[in-house]
Amino acid sequence: MLGFALRRILQSIAVLFAMSALVFAGVYAIGNPVDILVSPLADQAEIARATAALGLDQPLWRQYWNFIVGAFAGDLGISFTANTPAVHLILERMPATLELAVAAALIAVALGIPLGLLAGLKPDSWTGKIIMAGSILGFSLPTFWVGVMLILVFSVWLGWLPPTGRGQTVAVLGVPVSFLTWDGLKHLALPALNLALFTLSLLIRLTGAGTREALVQDYVRFARAKGLSTARVLRVHVLKNIMIPIVTVTGVEFGSLVAFAVVTETIFAWPGMGKLLIDSITVLDRPVIVAYLLVVVVLFVLINLAVDLAYGALDPRVRLARRAP
Amino acid sequence: MNAQYRMGGSPRPGIRGACRIPTREIPDSLPASRARAGAGGSRIPASLGVLAVLAAQFAICAAHAAELRIGLSADVTTMDPHFVAAQPNLTAQKHIFDSLVHVDARGRPIPGLATWRVPDPLTWEFRLRKGVKFHDGAELTAEDVVFSLERPYAITGSPGGFVPYVRAIASKRIVDRYTVELRTAAPYGALAQDLAEVLIVSKRAASGAGGADFDSGRAAIGTGPYRLVRFVRGSHIELARHEDYWGGRPPWEKVTLRILPADPVRTAALLSGELDAIEHVPAADLARLRKTPGLKLESAVSWRTIFLHLDQARDRPPGLAARDGRPLAANPLKDLRVRRALSLAINRRAITERVMEGLGIPAGSVVSPSVFGHNPEVAPDPHDPERAAKLLAEAGYPQGFALTIATPNNRYINDEQVAQAVAQMFSRVGVAARVEAMPLAVYFGRARNREFGVALLGWGSLAADLALRSLAATPDAAKGYGAWNWGGFSNSKLDALIARSLGTVDPAAREALAREAAALAASELAFIPLHYQLVTWAMKNHLSYTARTDEFTLAHHFRPR
Numbered sequence: 114m115l116g117f118a119l120r121r122i123l124q125s126i127a128v129l130f131a132m133s134a135l136v137f138a139g140v141y142a143i144g145n146p147v148d149i150l151v152s153p154l155a156d157q158a159e160i161a162r163a164t165a166a167l168g169l170d171q172p173l174w175r176q177y178w179n180f181i182v183g184a185f186a187g188d189l190g191i192s193f194t195a196n197t198p199a200v201h202l203i204l205e206r207m208p209a210t211l212e213l214a215v216a217a218a219l220i221a222v223a224l225g226i227p228l229g230l231l232a233g234l235k236p237d238s239w240t241g242k243i244i245m246a247g248s249i250l251g252f253s254l255p256t257f258w259v260g261v262m263l264i265l266v267f268s269v270w271l272g273w274l275p276p277t278g279r280g281q282t283v284a285v286l287g288v289p290v291s292f293l294t295w296d297g298l299k300h301l302a303l304p305a306l307n308l309a310l311f312t313l314s315l316l317i318r319l320t321g322a323g324t325r326e327a328l329v330q331d332y333v334r335f336a337r338a339k340g341l342s343t344a345r346v347l348r349v350h351v352l353k354n355i356m357i358p359i360v361t362v363t364g365v366e367f368g369s370l371v372a373f374a375v376v377t378e379t380i381f382a383w384p385g386m387g388k389l390l391i392d393s394i395t396v397l398d399r400p401v402i403v404a405y406l407l408v409v410v411v412l413f414v415l416i417n418l419a420v421d422l423a424y425g426a427l428d429p430r431v432r433l434a435r436r437a438p
Numbered sequence: 439m440n441a442q443y444r445m446g447g448s449p450r451p452g453i454r455g456a457c458r459i460p461t462r463e464i465p466d467s468l469p470a471s472r473a474r475a476g477a478g479g480s481r482i483p484a485s486l487g488v489l490a491v492l493a494a495q496f497a498i499c500a501a502h503a504a505e506l507r508i509g510l511s512a513d514v515t516t517m518d519p520h521f522v523a524a525q526p527n528l529t530a531q532k533h534i535f536d537s538l539v540h541v542d543a544r545g546r547p548i549p550g551l552a553t554w555r556v557p558d559p560l561t562w563e564f565r566l567r568k569g570v571k572f573h574d575g576a577e578l579t580a581e582d583v584v585f586s587l588e589r590p591y592a593i594t595g596s597p598g599g600f601v602p603y604v605r606a607i608a609s610k611r612i613v614d615r616y617t618v619e620l621r622t623a624a625p626y627g628a629l630a631q632d633l634a635e636v637l638i639v640s641k642r643a644a645s646g647a648g649g650a651d652f653d654s655g656r657a658a659i660g661t662g663p664y665r666l667v668r669f670v671r672g673s674h675i676e677l678a679r680h681e682d683y684w685g686g687r688p689p690w691e692k693v694t695l696r697i698l699p700a701d702p703v704r705t706a707a708l709l710s711g712e713l714d715a716i717e718h719v720p721a722a723d724l725a726r727l728r729k730t731p732g733l734k735l736e737s738a739v740s741w742r743t744i745f746l747h748l749d750q751a752r753d754r755p756p757g758l759a760a761r762d763g764r765p766l767a768a769n770p771l772k773d774l775r776v777r778r779a780l781s782l783a784i785n786r787r788a789i790t791e792r793v794m795e796g797l798g799i800p801a802g803s804v805v806s807p808s809v810f811g812h813n814p815e816v817a818p819d820p821h822d823p824e825r826a827a828k829l830l831a832e833a834g835y836p837q838g839f840a841l842t843i844a845t846p847n848n849r850y851i852n853d854e855q856v857a858q859a860v861a862q863m864f865s866r867v868g869v870a871a872r873v874e875a876m877p878l879a880v881y882f883g884r885a886r887n888r889e890f891g892v893a894l895l896g897w898g899s900l901a902a903d904l905a906l907r908s909l910a911a912t913p914d915a916a917k918g919y920g921a922w923n924w925g926g927f928s929n930s931k932l933d934a935l936i937a938r939s940l941g942t943v944d945p946a947a948r949e950a951l952a953r954e955a956a957a958l959a960a961s962e963l964a965f966i967p968l969h970y971q972l973v974t975w976a977m978k979n980h981l982s983y984t985a986r987t988d989e990f991t992l993a994h995h996f997r998p999r
Contacts, residue, residue: 144883151598152523153899153908154632156918163598193597194515194522195671196649205671261702268710276710277703278696279673382698382707384673392513392672392699395848397879 118418125414132410133184136403137177145169146193146397167193180403189407190400192393199404203386207408208288209279210385213377214370216292216305221312222363229320230347236325244317251314256373260307260380267303275300277382304381308374312366319362323355330354357424364420368413506690506981506993509698509707509716517652517669519637519660520589520600528635529991530675530695534573535637535660538564538583539630544808545741545900545987547630551578551638551661551684552618556943559625566616571682572640573665580612585641587620603632625941627948631810631900663688663994673697677993685994693993708733708976715977717991721795721851727976737974738985739799739806742898743905744850746843746860746966748777748891751926755891757842761870770839771891771925777963778819779829783867784860785821790969793859797851798969803956804897804905806970808987811902811939811952816960818967826867838868844890846882847875851971857894860968885924893924896971898989903939903952910964911936927964 147163155163164170168179183190189199232244268276280300282289291297327333328351336346375387382388386405393401512526519531540550552564570578587610590600608623622629640659647657658666663685664677677693696713698704701720707713709730719727719735727733748771749755760766770776786800802818805811830838841864845857854875861871871892876884885893899905912928913920919933932955939951960967973989982997 143880145886147597148882148886149878150522150524152600152602152635153897153922154523154602154904155598156602156908156921157913157915158918159598159602160921162601163596166595167597191595192515193595194524196516196518196521196595197653202671261706264703264706264710268712269706272710275712276706277698277712379700380703382673382696382700382703384670388672395877395879 121414121418125410128414129407129410132406133180133403134177136406137180137399138173140397140399140402141173141176143397146399149396150194189404192401193398194393194396195398195401199400200408202389202401203405203408206384206386206389208290209383210371210374210378210387212290212292213301213304213308213374213383213385214367216301217309217312217370218363218367220305220309221316221366224309225313225316226320226352226359229317230324230352232317232321233324233328234347236321241321245321248314248317248321251310251317254310256307256311256376257380259310260304260377263303263307264380274303276303279384304377304383307381308370308377311373312363312370315362315366316359319359320355323358324351327351327354360423361420364416364423368416371412372409504690505692505694506715506996507694507696507713508991508993508996509696509704509713510991511701511704511716511718512699513672513697514669514675514695515671516649517655517658517666518593518647518649519639519652520586520593521596521649523598523600523603523635525989528637531637531660532662532990533664533677533693533695533993534658534662534666535639536570536662537634537637538566539634541631541634541900541988543738543984543986546810547634547900550634552583554630559941559943560621560623562620562622562629563613564618564620566618567684568616570661570684571680572643572661573659573680574640574643575682576640576642578638578661579615580618582641583618583638584610584612585644586638587636589639589644590636600636603636606632625943627940627942627945628901628904629943631904634900664693688994689997690993695993705976715975715981715983715991715996717973717975717989719974719976721797724795724797724974732979733976734979735974735976736983736985737797737972738987739808740898740971740973740989741806741809741900741987742850742896742971742973742989743801743804743806744798744853744856744894744896744968744971745801745804746780746968747885747893747895747909747923747925748780748927748963748965749888749925750777751928752888756889757844757874757891759840761837761840763840766839770833770835773833774963775829775833776835777966779826779833779867780864780869781819781963781966782822782826782829783863783869784819784966784968785863786818786969787821789856789859793852793855794969794971795852797972797974799972801967801969803902803960803967804909805899805902805956806987809902810900810945811949811956813902813953813956813960816957823867830868835868838870840870840872841892842872842874842890843892843894844874844876844881844885845894846878849878849881850894850896853894853896856968888924888926890924894968895922895924895965897922900988901952902956903936903948906932906936906952906955906959906964907940910959925965927962929958929962929964932958932962932964 145164147160151160151163168176180190192199192202195202228244232241235241264276267274278300280291280297281294282291282297283293292301333346333350336350374385375391378385378387379391389401390405510529514527514530516527517531519535537550538552539547542548551570552566554562554564556562566578566580572578587604587607590604593599606622606626606629607620609621611619613619638661643657643659651657653669655666663680663683665680667676667678669675674697675695679688679691698707704716705720705723708716728735750771753769754765755769758766758769790798790800800818803813803816843857843861845853847854857873861873864871897905897909907919908922910923910927911919911933913923935951935955935958939948939955942948942951973985975983975985977983980999982999984995
């Protein structure tokens with residue numbers, strides 16, 4: 114177990130290095146943020162002064178070296194536009210994104226697994242067909258379009274839910290969260306649903322297919338023949354056996370929920386990390402872009418680790434296999 | 439040479455009591471209703487009607503005077519007013535901080551925190567209003583002004599701060615508590631316009647303060663109409679009324695500026711009633727908002743001119759070739775006849791009416807009609823393809839040639855579509871044109887590296903001479919001229935005119951020179967002007983806003999009706 118974790122950490126550090134170097138070179142190749150941010154009144158001297166002030170007049174390798182030296186001291190640079198440490202900006206926005214991603218994951222799991230079970234149990238009924246057809250729509254409709262439609266229907270036409278922004282927040286252990294207030298929940302509903310849609314569809318299909326497959330297995334037939342109730346058969350025999358792929362997908366998908374929150378955050382003006390990334394890319398705010406991607410890599414590594422540990426808990430074979438060598 | 443600006447009696451008539459119950463109207467209106475009631479029968483319904491109207495009016499007032507929610511179109515990155523000279527930041531900061539000089543709706547300097555006079559061409563004397571209060575209750579003094587004018591130099595790590603706006607000032611002297619004397623090294627007529635952008639902070643609160651102190655509100659102590667309550671980066675800015683504002687009580691008790699850069703989102707938020715007003719109405723939603731009951735639009739000609747820079751300095755500009763792709767012997771754009779032919783090939787009216795969906799008017803000059811130095815005698819070139827073809831033949835290009843128009847695709851209203859339309863119009867007179875569009879982040883860097891032969895650019899400026907200094911003066915780093923002159927246009931007569939205009943402190947004499955310079959740049963086609971953008975706000979019916987040439991969205995200029 115220890116060797117496994119150590120290997121993981123070494124791999125992750127290599128990924129972090131490669132990622133930072135790539136992003137660094139990429140943003141450098143695009144252009145000079147001073148060209149975009151400088152005031153129209155600025156003359157050549159001011160442009161040169163600003164470029165030097167940001168350290169952008171130095172050769173790329175030296176800029177990267179300075180960044181690495183700073184990074185080891187825990188300093189990922191100061192945002193070019195916000196005059197604030199990049200990490201601070203990201204951590205400031207992280208609770209909003211995580212809240213959105215967790216809410217979306219909860220919606221996806223809470224709706225996806227029961228609906229998938231239902232569709233798997235009665236694949237030929239109307240209910241089953243509608244659920245399966247709906248899941249195809251969830252897959253194929255682009256997120257940004259669905260988002261705009263949700264706003265149009267629920268905010269503009271019906272006027273039930275606010276279209277944009279994060280609602281009232283309260284601090285829990287110093288972290289601002291919005292799901293504890295009614296206003297916050299109302300604001301959270303549409304973006305979370307929009308973000309959940311893809312994962313929800315995925316889980317419906319996965320659970321549905323798994324259920325259909327499991328239902329014809331011998332152990333299920335045997336359990337039925339033994340006279341166990343349908344509920345118990347489903348809970349203990351079907352669900353437990355199809356859980357491994359579902360947990361994997363949910364874990365991987367949680368990562369993409371965080372990463373793809375960008376689109377949803379932009380549509381619903383949700384003040385999360387994804388929106389920060391987009392805003393930073395448009396003005397080439399390199400410290401923020403690099404820091405964001407590093408944080409996301411770390412997040413992915415942690416999620417994958419958590420998924421691996423969850424396997425062990427769910428499947429004794431995995432636990433035993435790990436202990437054996 | 440003694441230019442003077444005096445304050446009007448009341449700088450903001452009508453703010454105070456803008457939303458009061460019209461008590462005086464009650465006796466006036468009662469006899470009329472009584473008369474009507476008398477004719478029609480029962481008196482009770484009529485007086486009930488009056489009461490209902492009054493109640494409704496009161497309800498509207500009570501509801502609206504309380505809060506105003508505005509959707510802004512660009513991210514606000516910091517509350518430090520001297521960190522980066524970017525309009526989105528200034529939009530938010532101008533609620534909190536004030537400047538010595540204000541700019542009226544047409545873009546002309548008017549007294550702000552101070553009035554000024556120019557006793558001699560090198561000296562500007564700014565006399566502060568007395569009794570102006572900061573949000574912390576302290577009085578504004580000359581100390582704060584001098585501190586604020588020096589602060590841009592002390593900012594570190596800025597991608598482009600306010601040094602260009604204060605560099606002309608060679609020395610500052612505090613004459614007395616309310617008077618500051620600024621001296622320039624050489625006569626400089628645009629000082630008032632420059633100082634309109636430099637916000638005045640409290641010396642006590644801002645000494646030693648960094649970005650975080652301003653963002654948290656600790657250092658964000660200004661004299662502006664609103665106090666900073668909360669700045670939630672990327673989300674919104676909450677403001678509260680500054681009760682002691684020198685310009686009269688601001689109309690809204692609470693203001694929320696919501697950051698909504700995505701166009702459809704801003705529109706949806708207004709339609710859903712979550713916002714009271716939005717800035718920069720997207721061209722695509724214009725027709726819909728116009729038709730929506732309960733909403734109205736206000737627009738004005740913006741200070742932003744859209745034009746094409748033509749490389750007329752190098753022999754082989756990128757993207758230019760003969761029609762068969764072989765290199766040309768010479769750069770055709772150096773020939774005024776070719777530049778004129780290209781200008782005549784453009785149907786500006788079609789662009790403004792169709793491509794811009796009405797959000798532009800044809801341009802013939804460097805600055806739009808309301809801006810200082812606009813020359814009304816310079817008309818946009820007409821659409822005349824025959825003459826264009828004739829001029830091309832005269833210049834030795836009867837077969838035309840090929841060129842590439844570079845354009846950003848996320849900066850100006852429908853920028854890429856405008857470039858496409860222009861390319862088609864060029865092709866119609868024999869100049870085969872294609873368009874290379876890219877995001878702004880890539881575009882500006884490549885343009886500065888001179889990678890484009892023909893490049894689209896938009897420019898907003900408060901004065902023609904300032905715009906020409908950046909766009910059309912011969913590039914000269916030592917003088918700071920031609921920093922954005924991508925085409926390399928060079929005309930010594932124009933350079934001299936720009937220098938004389940900027941060196942004239944008497945506004946009338948300066949404007950005459952600026953107009954002359956604008957006319958010369960237009961006749962030489964230093965660049966090809968396309969159109970002046972319109973800027974549009976959408977708001978609920980019960981609000982009014984004076985649309986501003988400088989595109990700023992200021993909550994305290996929204997009035998309940």
